[in-house]
Amino acid sequence: MSGEIKKIDSIKNMAVFQDFRWATSVRDGGNNIAEFKKINIFYGRNYSGKTTLSRIFRALETSLISDKYSSPEFQLSFDGGSTASQNSLTRHGQVVRVFNEDFVRDNLRFIVDDEQTINSFAILGEDNTKLEEEIEKHEAELGGEEDKSGLIGELLGADEKFKRAQKAHGDKSSELEKKLSDKANKAGTGIKHNKAFGDAIYNVTKIKKDISTITKDTYSPPTDEQVGKFHDLLREEPKTEISESSSFNLQYTAITLKAKELLEKKIQASDPIQELLNDAALASWVRTGRGHHQKKRDKCAFCGSDLPEDLWEKLDKHFNQESEELRQALESLLGSIERERARVPNLLKIKNSDFYSNFTADLDSLAEQLSTLSTSYSQSLDSIKEQVEKRRDDIFAPLEFKTPESVEEDLNASRDSYEQLRNESNQFTASLSADQSEARAALRLHEVYTFINDIKYGDECTAIEALNEAMGKAEEDKNTAKEKVDAKREKINELKAQLKDESKGADRVNDYLNNFFGHQSLSLKAIEETPGDASSGYRFEVTRNDKKAFHLSEGECSLIAFCYFMAKLEDIETKGNQPIIWIDDPISSLDANHIFFVYSLINAKIVSPEKYEDGGELKERDRFKQLFVSTHNLDFLKYLKRLPGALAKNKSQYFIINRTEQVSDITLMPRYLKNYVTEFNFLFHQIYKCAHAQIECNENHDCYYNFGNNARKFLEAFLYYKYPNAVEKDDKLARFFGEDALAASLTDRINNEFSHLAGVFERSVLPIDVPEMKTTAAFILRKIQEKDPDQYSALLQSIGEENAQQSGAPDVLPSAGDL
Template identity: 70%
Template sequence: MSGEIKRIDLIKKMAVFQDFSWSSAVRDEGDNVVEFKKINIFYGRNYSGKTTLSRIFRAMETGSISDKYTSPEFQLSFDDETNVTQKSLNGHDQVIRVFNEDFVKENLRFIVDDQHTINSFAILGEDNAKLEKEIKQHEIDLGSEEDKSGLIGKMLEAVENHRLATKKHSERSSGLEGKLRDKANKTGTGIKHNKTFGDANYNLPKIKEDIKTVTANSYTPITFEQVDKYHELLKEESKEKIPESTAFNLKNSTFVTRAKELVEKKIQAADPIQELLNDAVLEAWVRNGREHHKNKRTKCAFCGSDLPADLWEKLDKHFNQESEDLRIAIEALLTSIDVEKSRIPNLLKIKSSDFYSNFSSDLETLGKQFSAQSTAYCKTLESIKEQLEKRKSDIFTPLIFDDPTSVEQELNAVRDFYEELRNESNQFRASLSAQQSEARAALRLHEVFTFITDIKYADECKAIEALKKAMDKAEKAKSTAKAEVDTKKAKISELKAQLKDESKGADRVNDYLNNYFGHPFLSLKAIEDTSDDTSTGYRFEVTRNNKKAFHLSEGECGLIAFCYFMAKLDDVETKGSQPIIWIDDPISSLDANHIFFVYSLINAEIVKPKNYKQLFISTHNLDFLKYLKRISNDYKGKGENKVKIREFFLIERNGNSSCLSLMPCYLKRYVTEFNYLFHQIYKSATTESINDKNYKDFYSFGNNARKFFEIYLYYKYPNQGMNAETLSYFFGDEKVPAILTDRINNEYSHLAGVFERGSTPIEVPEMTTTANFILQKIREKDLDQYSALLKSIGVKDEEPQTAVEGQ
């Protein structure tokens, strides 16, 4: 249910309101935005836009706006945070009643054309006490917004509970939403700006989708090792295809077979020399020496003795061809084994840089395996060599060959492992882009998972869901309470319909005309409408001395129109509804007495009985404004929440555009100009020094003092007004004050005869002294008036400063 209107947020393209913004224009001295109060008074000169404002409110009453406006825009805000615009005129549930020229044209066509009548309206009749009693009881049950009683009070409480529940839910939801939004795209920290796994289009809906993913039972969080792995993967750039490695072609098996054959081969010397057979070292020495001497020397190179003639024949028989062939075969095999050993380290070149980083662990394992199996393979070859060397050293003695454990298969398996990794790396190269996309997605989901864990997302959702249930419950209670209010109102309307009496509407208008304005000869008459057989209503007719009136004066038209509006506030559609009321300049063409009576009627029938929710009154008349300042200035609320229920506004037109603002203090504070002038003299008397804030008080002092004396002395000496003689009467025998005052009134007011006065600074001490003289004399001559003047400017009665002669 809409509450009071807080402000008119904006008005565009509506007559003189071209581009008005409340938040920019309606601010107090502390630059705070001011809002409407319960009672709101507007002052504006003719053509400043008062009626335009009233038409905005009337549009909310009637549900339509004049088609004479071209593309008008406006928005009003209520204190329950709802608003109404030109497109949603029915977006409120308040009863609004507006008095302006449009109301007059619509309801009192007689005023425009005396061939027409005045629309009738029904007020509650007075003949059915039982129904009235029943209606009264229903109205008590219904209660009111003012005292928050009955069903309305229950509904207001439900509305407030729903508002608070909605606020709590909104704040908690907005808080979580803000965290998600920041995580999604806040500059610097948001996922959107993460160069590793971010998405340039990442936003709030996307993070919500990711949250659904990571909170599903199917999601498994990745480990820190996987996180590191994915980060490394994202650093990868496409590598060249790795070529196939060369087959090892290991010869271990061949070496074993051949070595066994040579080591175990049996040979026999033709005529062996036993001594050599018994000493293998000696035999080796002889064999080597044989190569150095045969066919080369006749003497021993060691001892110098002559070599025996049959030496070579004996040695040839010992070292026969078979033994030499075996020796040569062993040496050849040893050379082959050495060649094999030398190529083992270079069998497999493992370059980590050729592979992607996700293969680093496997490559490390591969390297260790290759190193271990290469070493084992070399040890096998060394075992074969040792046995060959041993047989070589004792060529005539066969040995049993010790077959070493073969690692040839294991070493080839290392190459197979390498080939697997190589093929995988080459395949990975083809799918790198897809895998990096998967890595980015995995890292992003990991980031989201970590984030919702940190903020306790699940707990937040549970809390918000609980608040949502509370809000729904409060909304249901609000709907129930509203339905009860609507049902009760419908019942009251049904009963009131049985009491409709349109003839009484005219009587109510006549009561106002006679009792408030003293017009016994001018009245409204309810005439039964017999224009057709089906008509059962009435029409109103203006009469003068019981005859239909013609040629009404403008003032008479205004009085009838306003009394008609006031009476219509008691019709069956309005009475008891606490309407929002706008009264636009109701005193046009009225004299001073009638202006006072209009004020009295508003105060007595609307303000004092509190038959309204909000009241808005606009005027161009300063006398009427003076009376409006007397309207209730009560407070509502308690303690820090205590606020006044009345506010004053000014409507000003500048060229072709108007603006609404707070009413200046000088216009709002003073009942008459006389009070204002007295206040200016008082401020000049009590100010010790001139500064940037108060210099205007002194520059205006001459004019203010002259105008004050013109008013004061005119009423004190109506036969003379203000002149040198009456100034002397006022100040008595003290000539200095009279002379000073006369000088200030003339030289400082309008430079009478002293043009050079305008080229010199204002003399503050002289003015302060004169201002104190004036206050002191008023106090001496009329203490009651002095006290009343002080009270009118908000100052407690006090003794003015004593002027020192010569100052």
């Protein structure tokens, strides 16, 4: 059933529960963690911690926890996975009702102080049949959780549909979120770990931001070529600044102008020698020979003939100053041409390594262009040179200068292009860091772009949005169904309020006192706060024979308190809401008959289904969601076994609370106690545990500590039934142990001195003689085995040790001589 409590996960710093862990302690024979069922029975001796457990549940009812605990901590788990703790006492959404001493103190102050009153409460009135029929009609329309009928059934169905839609949306969203998370920061493959464009703090939030960027219409993914350039850019290191080229100052214009001037210049010899004028080669030969002979030889070095005396005068008139100056100017021009020609290969040295890789293509194109232009430039210079040499060789014959095609302008343009690339490269150095950051961002966005296309991100988002819309619709339907349920409950409460009658609360308590317990003289009386004005409210007063009662016995206080609690389960806030109920030890100081009546009242008014009419058909429904009952009384425990479903494994669970010194623990109830429910079996088991316990084990201290009481009570019962005849000065221990007088004496001493202080206070502060306890326990078992093997075997069977004698285990029980 939805909302059931499954277990008490932990308790810390609450009285005897210092650090309790359910998963460690409460396990079945298969070592599986046990859980609460619909009916849950706790057995524990007084002061073992039963009331502490009830206070945890009462905290769920009142939303308060006792301030007497120092830093209390606890946690309970509910069906469906929700939890409640000391910090979340109001979120469980369940109706909880707890009977314990705190309930008595808060509601029945008269029991504590006879000058105080008892809180009144209202139950549904019984006189207005029409209103009750209308309430039943609305309750039928409201329906219930058990059969998922009516408006509650619609709400449960809508809630289930919403949970499915919520899960589908959550699963799909988580699936996409996992893909984004892996892409963002998964070791090895995530963007975070990419050395080229990764980000040391890249995460899901950032990849979502990138996705938002690339899904806009303004984003255009880079081409493969651009991606390659981005990677090349990221490999760049800052370059040294490239200096301006200083060797590109072309002399072409000056050379052409000078060549035209000199080639076309006209000169005339003073007294020309016609033969030399007619033969330029001869004139050149003569001119050269003149330099070798004048003022050096009298004879011709070629033929040996004497040189004429007037030869030098004639030659000087032919080769005059004007011609020589022109010749020198032409030679000088040829030198300039040659020098310019020699500069051509080195006009512009382009080193790609000085530039960044993104300039390579432009540099290669420029280098190719320069190579072509340099060739053309050299050819132009050669053409000029040929013309100059021709004039030089025929100095007196002017020539028309033929201007070659000029590439000077193109060369200067190429230089300007180079300078532009150089400046851009130098500027690129300054912006390299920013450009590389942009390249990383572009590559990262391209990676995300590729990723969302691979996973069909758009389709995923569309599917999630559709699931989100379905979830929203399901939530809207659930809220609508809840509003209908709330409105119906509000209507029912409104009708119940019209039937509200506090005087009936006292009548119901009296009904339980009289009909279940036979207390005709003791009753509750509802007294108007303002006599004659029922609207002023009521207070309850305990009366005996119609007079205010004083000096109530402990048993009477217990009966009134419990009947008051049972009647209050029918108050307007509780009835019909299937509460979780905890009843803490309700039979203190009651006689056997009253114990049975307490059980009968629980059976009749809580466990037995409530009958109601639905559309003319008589149906049944549970009055409670879960029931918890704790007790220290074995007789009451025996009665609780009779509750419907109390022995069904799927409906009931039995627990025992064990206290060792100042700390308590909860475990599943032993089979012998659950199945047989007699103190005799329990006491035998304690003696058996003491006889077989390990001395050095701290966990066995409680069986040694309680051995005196346990052995005394067991032997009193055992020996009474074995020797029922009354004999004066009958020493039953001596009769039982026979010739083992020492054993009888030792057992008698332990039974008396360790179950009572026997006037020797110092014994309470001395260590317990563990070996002596263990030996005596073993001897008691041996004697029972000797005296009555059939009964001994039956006792072993009752505590789950039926195979102890057949198992082949060594016999640990001592003989009288061992004592």
